[in-house]
Amino acid sequence: MVRAFIGLGANLGEAAATVEWAMQQLAGLTATTRVAQSSLYRSVPVDAPGPDYINAVMAIDTDLTAHELLQSLQHIEQVAGRERPCRNAPRTLDLDLLLYGDACLNTPALQVPHPRMWQRAFVLLPLAEIAPDRISAAQLQVVQVQSAVRLSHPGAPEHGVNQVAEVKK
Numbered sequence: 043m044v045r046a047f048i049g050l051g052a053n054l055g056e057a058a059a060t061v062e063w064a065m066q067q068l069a070g071l072t073a074t075t076r077v078a079q080s081s082l083y084r085s086v087p088v089d090a091p092g093p094d095y096i097n098a099v100m101a102i103d104t105d106l107t108a109h110e111l112l113q114s115l116q117h118i119e120q121v122a123g124r125e126r127p128c129r130n131a132p133r134t135l136d137l138d139l140l141l142y143g144d145a146c147l148n149t150p151a152l153q154v155p156h157p158r159m160w161q162r163a164f165v166l167l168p169l170a171e172i173a174p175d176r177i178s179a180a181q182l183q184v185v186q187v188q189s190a191v192r193l194s195h196p197g198a199p200e201h202g203v204n205q206v207a208e209v210k211k
Contacts, residue, residue: 043103044145045077046111047173049138049156049165050098052122057096058082058193060122060135065100067118068137073105080168082193088162092132096193099140099168108142112152115139140165141176163188 048068052060061082069076079100086094104111115137122135140156147154159165163185170177 043075043105044143045141046102046104046108046139046143047141047169047176048100048102048115049136049140049159049168050100051095051136051138051164052134053087053093053095054132054134055123057093061096061098064118064122064135064137065098067121068100068102071102071104071106071111071114075103077101077103078172080171083164083168084191084193085164086189087132088164090132095164097164097168097190099165099172101172108139108145108147108152108154109149111142112139138165140169161185163190167192 050061050064052058052064065076065079068074080098083097084094085097106114119135119137124133124135138156138159139152139154140159142154145154156165159169160181161184166177166182166185167190170182
């Protein structure tokens, strides 16, 4: 099995409910086990218009290949009504394969590690929450000026806690 990390985001419709639904779908994938999921975070869109995003990161162990996992992620996005009218358009659901074990892949369909993950607080903060050994203080320092507000803890009875995630220095 390979440990993979999936970034989840949505900013259309019931975004928090959609992200939570997607986590359930990921946990139910064939040959896959949920390991951990982060809190939900609110962030402003990067290089795009639209409402704020709800983001999270989930760790899974899977026997799926990276490309099979990508196909599964794209299928879940389609079921959630994902459309791709233009680059960085608002989304009902966005699922990104951030890390796939220690693999470095660069194919036309898939780049792992995700090429922009190191530039985004909405990825690094939830990833650091569930896998602190995968993120350095220097990497968190780079994104400290970006807004990412933690809304809930995994398993919390309700959302809206509105705690600002702290960047460890």
